[in-house]
Amino acid sequence: MPPLQFWKPGAAAPGSSLDRESEAEGSLLPVAAAKNAHLSIDAQRQRLPIYKHREKLLWCVEKYKVVIVVGQTGCGKSTQIPQYLHEAGWTSQNHVVACTQPRRVAATSVATRVAEEVGSVLGDEVGYTIRFEDLSSPTRTKIKYMTDGMLFRETMMDPLLSKYSVIMIDEAHERGAYTDLLLGLVKKIMRKRPELRVIISSATIDAEDFLEYFNTNADGTDRAQDDAVIVSLEGRMFPVEVCYLKEPCADYAEAAVQTVFDIHMKEPPGDVLVFLTGREEIDQVIQQVSDRLQSLPSAAPKLLPLPLYATLPPEEQELIFDPPPRDTRKVIFSTNIAEASVTIDGIKYVVDCGFVKLKTFNPRTCMDVLTITPCSLASANQRAGRAGRTSAGKCFRLYPSSILPTHNPRSPMPITTPPELVRSDISLYLLQLKALGIDNVAKFDFMSPPPSEMMIRALEFLYCLKAIDDEGRLTRPMGERMAEVPLDPMMAAILLNSHAFRCGEEILTIAAMTSVQNVFITAEGGTKATMAELERRKFTAEEGDHLTLLNAYNAFARYGTKDKQWCGNHRINFKAVSRAASIRKQLKKYLDRFEIPVVSCEGDAVRLRKCLVSGYFKNAARMLPDGTYRSAREGAILHVHPSSVMFTRQPSTGWVIYHEVIETTKSFMRDLTVVDEDWLVELAPHFYTFKGGGLKKHL
DNA sequence: GAGCACTGC
Numbered sequence: 105m106p107p108l109q110f111w112k113p114g115a116a117a118p119g120s121s122l123d124r125e126s127e128a129e130g131s132l133l134p135v136a137a138a139k140n141a142h143l144s145i146d147a148q149r150q151r152l153p154i155y156k157h158r159e160k161l162l163w164c165v166e167k168y169k170v171v172i173v174v175g176q177t178g179c180g181k182s183t184q185i186p187q188y189l190h191e192a193g194w195t196s197q198n199h200v201v202a203c204t205q206p207r208r209v210a211a212t213s214v215a216t217r218v219a220e221e222v223g224s225v226l227g228d229e230v231g232y233t234i235r236f237e238d239l240s241s242p243t244r245t246k247i248k249y250m251t252d253g254m255l256f257r258e259t260m261m262d263p264l265l266s267k268y269s270v271i272m273i274d275e276a277h278e279r280g281a282y283t284d285l286l287l288g289l290v291k292k293i294m295r296k297r298p299e300l301r302v303i304i305s306s307a308t309i310d311a312e313d314f315l316e317y318f319n320t321n322a323d324g325t326d327r328a329q330d331d332a333v334i335v336s337l338e339g340r341m342f343p344v345e346v347c348y349l350k351e352p353c354a355d356y357a358e359a360a361v362q363t364v365f366d367i368h369m370k371e372p373p374g375d376v377l378v379f380l381t382g383r384e385e386i387d388q389v390i391q392q393v394s395d396r397l398q399s400l401p402s403a404a405p406k407l408l409p410l411p412l413y414a415t416l417p418p419e420e421q422e423l424i425f426d427p428p429p430r431d432t433r434k435v436i437f438s439t440n441i442a443e444a445s446v447t448i449d450g451i452k453y454v455v456d457c458g459f460v461k462l463k464t465f466n467p468r469t470c471m472d473v474l475t476i477t478p479c480s481l482a483s484a485n486q487r488a489g490r491a492g493r494t495s496a497g498k499c500f501r502l503y504p505s506s507i508l509p510t511h512n513p514r515s516p517m518p519i520t521t522p523p524e525l526v527r528s529d530i531s532l533y534l535l536q537l538k539a540l541g542i543d544n545v546a547k548f549d550f551m552s553p554p555p556s557e558m559m560i561r562a563l564e565f566l567y568c569l570k571a572i573d574d575e576g577r578l579t580r581p582m583g584e585r586m587a588e589v590p591l592d593p594m595m596a597a598i599l600l601n602s603h604a605f606r607c608g609e610e611i612l613t614i615a616a617m618t619s620v621q622n623v624f625i626t627a628e629g630g631t632k633a634t635m636a637e638l639e640r641r642k643f644t645a646e647e648g649d650h651l652t653l654l655n656a657y658n659a660f661a662r663y664g665t666k667d668k669q670w671c672g673n674h675r676i677n678f679k680a681v682s683r684a685a686s687i688r689k690q691l692k693k694y695l696d697r698f699e700i701p702v703v704s705c706e707g708d709a710v711r712l713r714k715c716l717v718s719g720y721f722k723n724a725a726r727m728l729p730d731g732t733y734r735s736a737r738e739g740a741i742l743h744v745h746p747s748s749v750m751f752t753r754q755p756s757t758g759w760v761i762y763h764e765v766i767e768t769t770k771s772f773m774r775d776l777t778v779v780d781e782d783w784l785v786e787l788a789p790h791f792y793t794f795k796g797g798g799l800k801k802h803l
Numbered sequence: 804g805a806g807c808a809c810t811g812c
Binding site for chain 1: 804805806807808809810811812
């Protein structure tokens, strides 16, 4: 295959804002950590590029209610801005500065760093709050890092978030569901608390969107009336040269392999990060790379290909951080996990296929669709930036520059990724908003309002679960409690119904186990996969996946809580099930507080399965003679997901309920339990009746 | 007979 032709933009590259940003920072050289080692913490802090903007930032926070801060990763905004505010007195009179993060690791690691810089014991002056871990003091903590979901939850206790003087929403451009909910809430709170200050940290690309959303000076003729402002910070990134393919390629996986070998043969030493879309694709590409390595002369420079994706066992994930053997180039083939969640130092080259796997809820079919779609320009810029963390780098985009949305108004590439709230089932979020007293959710000031069809679907769901009444008001105590427990509405209903079926012990376990992913370890392909499957059979329940999860948890509780070896032998993911144990404990506390007695069903699986039907009833399907299923709700053809124990079985009653459907190549049901047709009518008469000998869904 | 990107309470 001839080498692929890349186009190298000149100094004045058209298009991508990334190119412009890199140019602007071309003269800015970061200070090596080693060189700084002798400096005091204060001196180190003053050397950060952001320090030059300290006074301006503080002035803006005084003058404007909302400050939108734009700066690349590594410029120190998450660690420094809360400290500047603390030093400037924003934490006096028992006030707290909050800084939210979209991920748990970010909240804990940034808090740890800042505690060191401030000279505080973690949990004292500087603390963090994430689920299951509260290292903060209600009286002494002045700077509090937390996940956005946690701050959202705090609004249930304190609707005005009155203890906070400044709330900084970090990584807002990622537009996670709780980030968007917080944006709306904070905007609402500001009307009642004019003294509250909000800082939004975002990427350059959407800063204007945030400004427009927050600025109440709508006509904009007199800028002096603005109450929101954008502040640009210099980053500490190195320049990244971006190259494009001259022509579109037919197969990006093939192009990725070719590009990796071109880099390997022609470019100076440095590790490579390749962005692809999924596990299967990554395993295949690595196989191709390994095959081609065989044909290379033995004297050729060495190359070490490594996979990276979320379901990779932890010990294999660790390998990407190890330095490669001498004279070997490390090449990491990764999913989107390396875009923001996992940071690898020493990457000099990025290869970007330009695609991402994205989950989108279809309200018409009530299914999640998982599709490979062009990534946004914002994503592409973030990916490219991964090449410039420790030295100047180079990014190879496996598409022509002509498809960029900045060049082509009809580009398939969006400028930003659609926010999570507009492509999810929002019933949980609407329920939580109602719990905050926002009854008319359609009037809530979403930065990007979810499509009305999604709203209607979600409200219908909540009504048939009895969480809201026919006027859309939260029911008491059912709806109120459902909003409070950290579960999706269906499972919340099941848990709260469990006392009626006398099976709380078991439902607690099932709710916890369905809340974590990848309970069972499945190795890729061949005999290993069969082995994992065989091990799982030990826990297999004929009644389906929920009872299988229950069996696995009970075995773990008896033998595996402290025994990683036992878990490995039984192909159980130790971390996942340990987390399920924490979740179970937390859920139990909620039931205790609601004074819902928790008893065991003593092996009576019928009670247990009926209880599951009391929440899952709308997700019912009947098996057809050809082995596929037809959904009771929409009459859609469904398939059993290969990870289900029902993949190799047939339901004795002909009926199943399921947790969710994901559409990939087909529509797959996940987490199934065998049920009786009669139970559907018995437990959800408002949803189903018998007509002419068959089950009919009410319209 | 065939497979899930990633977060969060």
